[in-house]
Amino acid sequence: KAGVTQTPRYLIKTRGQQVTLSCSPISGHRSVSWYQQTPGQGLQFLFEYFSETQRNKGNFPGRFSGRQFSNSRSEMNVSTLELGDSALYLCASRENPRNTEAFFGQGTRLTVV
Amino acid sequence: AQTVTQSQPEMSVQEAETVTLSCTYDTSENNYYLFWYKQPPSRQMILVIRQEAYKQQNATENRFSVNFQKAAKSFSLKISDSQLGDTAMYFCAFMKLSKEVQFYFGTGTSLTVIP
Numbered sequence: 001k002a003g004v005t006q007t008p009r010y011l012i013k014t015r016g017q018q019v020t021l022s023c024s025p026i027s028g029h030r031s032v033s034w035y036q037q038t039p040g041q042g043l044q045f046l047f048e049y050f051s052e053t054q055r056n057k058g059n060f061p062g063r064f065s066g067r068q069f070s071n072s073r074s075e076m077n078v079s080t081l082e083l084g085d086s087a088l089y090l091c092a093s094r095e096n097p098r099n100t101e102a103f104f105g106q107g108t109r110l111t112v113v
Numbered sequence: 114a115q116t117v118t119q120s121q122p123e124m125s126v127q128e129a130e131t132v133t134l135s136c137t138y139d140t141s142e143n144n145y146y147l148f149w150y151k152q153p154p155s156r157q158m159i160l161v162i163r164q165e166a167y168k169q170q171n172a173t174e175n176r177f178s179v180n181f182q183k184a185a186k187s188f189s190l191k192i193s194d195s196q197l198g199d200t201a202m203y204f205c206a207f208m209k210l211s212k213e214v215q216f217y218f219g220t221g222t223s224l225t226v227i228p
Contacts, residue, residue, distance in 0.1 A: 033215065042117075043206065043218040056215055088156060097214050100146050104158035 002027065004093045004105035012111045018079040021108045025072050025093030032074040034066060037088040044112050049074050081112045115140045117207050119219035126195045134190045134222045136157050136205030144210045147181065150193045152202040164188065181188045
């Protein structure tokens with residue numbers, strides 16, 4: 001069974017640009033959550049999607065958005081990039097939102113210059 | 114609100130020795146899970162051990178065990194017989210089981226195993 005796949009692995013963008021990150025969950029998993037990881041801050045919850053609907057959202061500005069497709073693949077978008085958006089973005093895959101077992105991808109390292 | 118605190122940003126241990134990583138959390142929930150995740154340089158978060166709050170018995174997975182003190186809201190991880198492959202960031206995480214099920218993570222402890 002393939003694991004959680006995040007693409008791209010690395011990304012360099014300029015301030016003001018926008019970026020789209022992708023996460024393909026484990027086959028059969030319909031819940032995808034996104035986290036931002038920065039040094040000293042740990043992992044901060046961005047949002048969770050289940051069956052193409054956003055179920056929960058963390059405390060991030062509206063520049064951060066996401067969506068989920070019918071095949072459970074999820075994308076997150078960050079518009080008007082700021083230097084502070086530089087981080088590792090991780091997604092977690094679960095069978096459903098009530099399941100406590102989560103599997104993480106290897107993340108996308110975003111650098112904003 | 115839920116908070117998770119890891120007060121040791123960095124730790125080191127000699128190979129084959131034992132090390133304990135600390136974690137405290139704050140919650141008003143009664144039904145929750147606690148986790149320790151390991152993040153090696155490959156960046157992939159790997160589940161080390163999981164504890165259900167309603168279980169008094171401390172969870173154990175091979176060389177990894179926890180000391181769960183519910184009243185004190187403390188959840189420490191003990192690694193016995195440390196191996197070089199244990200070098201990684203370790204994150205303590207809390208998951209409440211209410212309508213919104215999500216992780217709350219600590220800031221991590223960077224563990225280095227010294228040969």
